[in-house]
Amino acid sequence: MDAQTLVDTRGDLWLALAPLWLEREPRETDYARMxxxxxxxxxxxxxxxxVFRLxxxxxxxRHQMSVAGEWRRFDDRKLMRQLVAHNLRLTGWRRxxxxxxxxxxxxxxxxxWNELMERLMIARGEDVPS
Incomplete structure (x- = not known):
């Protein structure tokens, strides 16, 4: 898969889910968008x-562990470049x-993530485990 195909097929999903790693708690609007x-x-x-794990x-x-990491907001372009580079290398032993x-x-x-999955199950009309 080439870089453009990755951006076209996953880019909006990756950017939508990125707030899960920010310093602040995702807002209702963030979860709804996700x-x-x-x-x-x-x-x-x-x-x-x-998708979440790999x-x-x-x-x-890495942003969370970095002292100078981006915690308040991600630069979408920079983040997309990092995600594409990582996913292009995600084969074989790396995977x-x-x-x-x-x-x-x-x-x-x-x-x-668990909160998001619960909201997704509700949106899909699935039973949420107690």
Whole structure:
């Protein structure tokens, strides 16, 4: 897959989900936008989990761990370049390594992700586990 295809197929989804890693809690409008964009992509919860773990977390978790990281707002162009570069290299052993360490890279955003998945289930009319 080339860079333009990645941007065309995933770009809006990546940018919609990026606020999960910001310093501030996502607002209602952020969550609503995330659900709306997810629905346009028609991905299953399982597919979304792997987008979260492999496509986003390795790049966005670095911002959280960096002393000079971008915590208040991301530069969309810079972030998109980083995400595309990461995903173009995400094959073979790199994919397996990120899958192995995905628990660590998703840890800081997991609670927000779970909140988003609950909202998505409600929007899809699915039963939310208690």
């Amino acid at each position: 659900v709306k964009v997810i629905e346009r992509h028609a991905l299953s919860k399982h597919e979304l989990e792997w 496509e986003l977390a390795p790049v966005l978790s 397996k390594t990120w899958a192995l360490f995905s628990g660590l890279t998703t840890m800081m955003a997991r609670q927000r």
